[in-house]
Amino acid sequence: MKSDIRRLSSDAPDFDAQIAALQAPMEVIDPGLVTTVSEIIGRIRERGDAAIIELTQSLDDHAVTDMSDLIFDKQRLSEFEQRISDAERSALKTAAARIERYHQQQLIQDWSIEDEYGSRLGQRILAMSSAGLYVPGGKASYPSSVLMNAIPAKVAGVPDVTMVAPTPGGKLNPLVMAAASMAGVDRVVTIGGAQAVAALAYGTESIKAVDKIVGPGNRFVAEAKRQVFGKVGIDMIAGPSEIFVIADGSVDPKWIALDLMSQAEHDEVAQAVCISPNDAYLDAVAEAIDALLPTMPRRSVIEASLKNRGALIVVEDLERAARLSNLFAPEHLELAVRDADQLLPHITHAGAIFLGAYSSESLGDYCVGTNHVLPTSGAARFSSPLGVYDFQTRTSIIDVNSQGAKALAEVAGTIADGESLAAHAMAARIRVEDPN
Amino acid sequence: MKSDIRRLSSDAPDFDAQIAALQAPMEVIDPGLVTTVSEIIGRIRERGDAAIIELTQSLDDHAVTDMSDLIFDKQRLSEFEQRISDAERSALKTAAARIERYHQQQLIQDWSIEDEYGSRLGQRILAMSSAGLYVPGGKASYPSSVLMNAIPAKVAGVPDVTMVAPTPGGKLNPLVMAAASMAGVDRVVTIGGAQAVAALAYGTESIKAVDKIVGPGNRFVAEAKRQVFGKVGIDMIAGPSEIFVIADGSVDPKWIALDLMSQAEHDEVAQAVCISPNDAYLDAVAEAIDALLPTMPRRSVIEASLKNRGALIVVEDLERAARLSNLFAPEHLELAVRDADQLLPHITHAGAIFLGAYSSESLGDYCVGTNHVLPTSGAARFSSPLGVYDFQTRTSIIDVNSQGAKALAEVAGTIADGESLAAHAMAARIRVEDPN
Structure with a gap:
């Protein structure tokens, strides 16, 4: 051969x-796909759980009638750890521990500097409040991907992690569910497609909206992520x-x-x-x-x-x-x-x-220990492996004292004048002219 | 009043x-906008400079006939520093120096750890090779935004920074051009809209394609950024x-x-x-x-x-x-x-x-000194101020020795078996079974 x-x-x-x-090959926008996905997102936003159940029945060939059939909490997830072999459990545990140790190195930290006037300038770092993980179904449903997506979120300190994974025909993959349990995922919802992305972005009666959605999927999932970007954060399109x-x-x-x-x-x-x-x-x-x-x-x-x-x-x-x-x-x-x-x-x-x-x-x-979620199709020119930093946010901290405000008032005022923004100029200058 | x-x-x-x-208010996808922008991007990809000139004539009311009228290199840019007042130049210089000092603190650094087998694992940090900055025209054309977008790219070490800024009627803003010069922008192209985003993403005969596009714009610009995302990196939608x-x-x-x-x-x-x-x-x-x-x-x-x-x-x-x-x-x-x-x-x-x-x-x-490009509309839940880190990429570095490969072969092999990926399993195991 x-x-x-x-x-x-x-x-x-x-x-x-x-x-x-x-x-x-370069991607082109497919207007048909844009419209189809936009309609699915609209259905979830309008009708929530009812639309999730309909779409899961029709698109995933999964005869569910109630959301509780689709939602696995930590307790239900942990049971899957006993449904896999000892060798599998041990291998996943070793992998998880190594991934966690490597990702601990990526935590970004608060920092600040003091300028010549004694003002403090820096950044404060926080974990996001929640994250959603998309794990593909069918042939690309991998327990390793669960570890690679969930562990960085948990190392960052995200308190609430929801995983979605389509289960065509209702068939669960015990390795995937066990990996979710080991990685500390807070719940798994066995739904997929654009409807799962919409549910994570906008929330339904039973599914909480999250702050960021990560993980690869088919073209419906990729287009849905593109459309909800802005309402929530997304990772790269794989x-x-x-x-x-x-x-x-x-x-x-x-x-x-x-x-x-x-x-x-x-x-x-x-x-x-x-x-x-x-x-x-x-x-x-x-x-x-x-x-x-x-x-x-x-x-x-x-x-x-x-x-x-x-x-x-x-x-x-x-x-x-x-x-x-x-x-x-x-x-x-x-x-x-x-x-x-x-x-x-x-x-x-x-x-x-x-x-x-x-x-x-x-x-x-x-x-x-390194992450296997990596930029594809040349995206490494501008993006990075999935990491803890993808689940942390930075906030600028500005603590200017009266001396600093005085020193900078005319700099700000002059540029604001050049931009014809009079209130900006006055807000800077009044703190000198008319002190507290 | x-x-x-x-x-x-x-x-x-x-x-x-x-x-x-x-x-x-929550955004909804506008199919008409998607199609209009997709057509503009298609024209730029197919006909390059010729399409840029046509669109700049018709959409920006700017009677150009040659690309050289639209491109300002460092030499031409520097002349604008003399066309603004001493007070303006001094204020912009003070601002630029303070922004640069603050952003120097944000440079992320290479790191690595050694595991118990002596294998080295870490990340290498590089600046992107090129970046594009979109600066809006008209009432929102601000020299301060030029500094805020360009300085982080230059502190990161991006060697090639192209700025685009629409100039309706061909009217240049000397403060914007002077700020671009002071911030070290390598060239300004006085074009805007979806056509400018397309030119930065795909390149034309006269405009080099870049790796990432940042900066706010109107809804055509925002939709164009959404559509070229993947081919290039983008920042958040403002x-x-x-x-x-x-x-x-x-x-x-x-x-x-x-x-x-x-x-x-x-x-x-x-x-x-x-x-x-x-x-x-x-x-x-x-x-x-x-x-x-x-x-x-x-x-x-x-x-x-x-x-x-x-x-x-x-x-x-x-x-x-x-x-x-x-x-x-x-x-x-x-x-x-x-x-x-x-x-x-x-x-x-x-x-x-x-x-x-x-x-x-x-x-x-x-x-x-802090950046004024900040997440809006609640996006601070999942994104951060524009910074040097937006122009750096991380690469995972994996240097495993024979001892490490031996220790991990069965872990990788077992998980790969569970995922039905036989070549993955063999690639890990053969390095033990059949050593080099």
């Missing part, structure tokens, strides 16, 4: 065009997952083949790319893929993904490989090279960088 | 309904400005009247609210507003704003005032009380908190 992963060379005259074709590997030939090609395939098995439009100055090594990676493919339960997904968006690319040297990676700002980047620390400074934006032979993406996906 | 600012009391039986009526003042009666009512009016003069839908346990003090504030109104150049805007959305609210005590403020999570909150530090812990979310009699919002708007 041979995979159809493409082979590219930076020597080729049409190399730039081939690379452009590998980049994520695209297909990607891995780029820069390899010098020093790492077992079978390991790299598995890393590429573990990305490819997610999704037919996931992307797996290996870049190397060593053409013979890329041959070995291709052979390892071909040898491993027949053993893969998700073989057809892997084949489709490698054919659609995969590539093995030979370039002149590692620096060129780094520049090529920088062009994509990939979600995951493995530096499968002898001296990864030496190559690291050549890498600009990426979601997560895995250094050396032993840092497989798979460890990052589950248990090393 | 008497203002029509409403008087409310927490004793009133319909107080909750009156408060609900004061909250920001709503009307708000000030809440909690007053115990210890601060000159004229000062508070001016603080309320300085918010009201921005916009007919801006909101100015004063909450106090002291009814007689609220009378004095109302009298001060009435006395000052005739002196205000923007009197009609102030009157409309106070009538539409303003309020003087009497409550039983300062803690109730704090709870009321928390319900709104206002953009600006003044604690005009004798002991502001004592009241501060009762305040949860707000954009910026001004402590004591001398901390007027006006100083924060211009020159105290």
Whole structure:
């Protein structure tokens, strides 16, 4: 069996065009989708729980009649911890503890400075009051994603975390429910789609509105998040997952083949790319893929993904490989090279960088401690891994004394005059002219 | 002259309904706006500069024929510093220096920890490569906003900052252009609207695409930012400005009247609210507003704003005032009380908190050093003042050694098995079973 992963060379005259074709297709607004989602949101805002039940019956094929069938509190959730195997429970607990320890480092802290007049200026940090987590249903319903979304919120100190997860046909995933319990989620509502996003944003009789919604979903969920942005906070809009590997030939090609395939098995439009100055090594990676493919339960997904968006690319040297990676700002980047620390400074934006032979993406996906919710489709140019900071807010603190107000009154007054805002100018100047 | 600012009391039986009526109206998606903006973005993506020139001619009434008429590089910008008065230049320089000093404190730093196996886990921080600043035209074209948007980007270390600002009729504002020069903006393009957002997001022949777009604008700009989100980063969608003042009666009512009016003069839908346990003090504030109104150049805007959305609210005590403020999570909150530090812990979310009699919002708007781009319409529940952190990205760094890979292989493998992701499981386990 041979995979159809493409082979590219930076020597080729049409190399730039081939690379452009590998980049994520640009999204366009779909007016039909905008309207459909807007109507669903409108139904939830107008009719609350009744609309949730109707939509869950019709869209999720789930014969519920009462909201209490859909809401699992902490007590009901904790029961699922006993419905999974000891090995699974132990693995999830180890992963959760490591994720928590890593994320503790991300807590941002209050700070302040004193200026030359003795005025105090700074920022105060608070946890958000509530958060909603969207966990996809069906084939992408992962307990690891529950840990990755919920733990940062809990480390931040968010007191009230609601998770939603569609359950088509009413089938619960015990691993997902157990992970929610372990991560400290306050309740799970087994609903999904745009209706779940609307319920989290606006609230219903039974579901409390939250301050921020995070987590990936299908295009209805993504569009719903876009539409409720402003009423609540949202995280980035997630695209297909990607891995780029820069390899010098020093790492077992079978390991790299598995890393590429573990990305490819997610999704037919996931992307797996290996870049190397060593053409013979890329041959070995291709052979390892071909040898491993027949053993893969998700073989057809892997084949489709490698054919659609995969590539093995030979370039002149590692620096060129780094520049090529920088062009994509990939979600995951493995530096499968002898001296990864030496190559690291050549890498600009990426979601997560895995250094050396032993840092497989798979460890990052589950248990090393870092977050697996990462910017996709080049969004690492402007956004960051999901973290504790996504659940904390900053407030500016301004404590000016009379000396400071006097020193700054004319500065503020002059600029306000330039902006034709007379009340602003007077508010600054009166504190000098007509003291308390 | 008497203002029509409403008087409310927490004793009133319909107080909750009156408060609900004061909250920001919820936005609904306007399908017509979505389509119009989507078409403008499509024109820019397809025809680039030619579409920019057409739209700037037709929408901005600006008779340009060539892109070079619209682009001001650093050299051309610096000339505007000589076209403003010495007092204006000095005031902007003082403000810029103070804003820069405050924002220096916000730089986030690399960090890493070592786990029990000697693996290194952390985050690397980089500045974004480029940013776009949208500065509104017409009545809301403010040099202070240029400083507030550009300085954090430059403190973060963004090497390439493009500012766009519509210039209806081709009329430049020398203060805005001079502020751009002082803040280190790399170029100003005098275009606006959805077409400017599209040009920054997708690039044209003459305008480089950027990684993130920040800054407020009208509803076309807001909708365009929503549509390009994902291709580029965006900041929050700005709503009307708000000030809440909690007053115990210890601060000159004229000062508070001016603080309320300085918010009201921005916009007919801006909101100015004063909450106090002291009814007689609220009378004095109302009298001060009435006395000052005739002196205000923007009197009609102030009157409309106070009538539409303003309020003087009497409550039983300062803690109730704090709870009321928390319900709104206002953009600006003044604690005009004798002991502001004592009241501060009762305040949860707000954009910026001004402590004591001398901390007027006006100083924060211009020159105290904090940022005046703040979350509006309750968004302080989930977002933060614009800052240096908005122009930095975090990348996860994962450097696992062979011991760590061995210790974690079974944890990752077990969870991957539970998710039916065989390649993930094998990628973790093979590094133990079949070592390099």
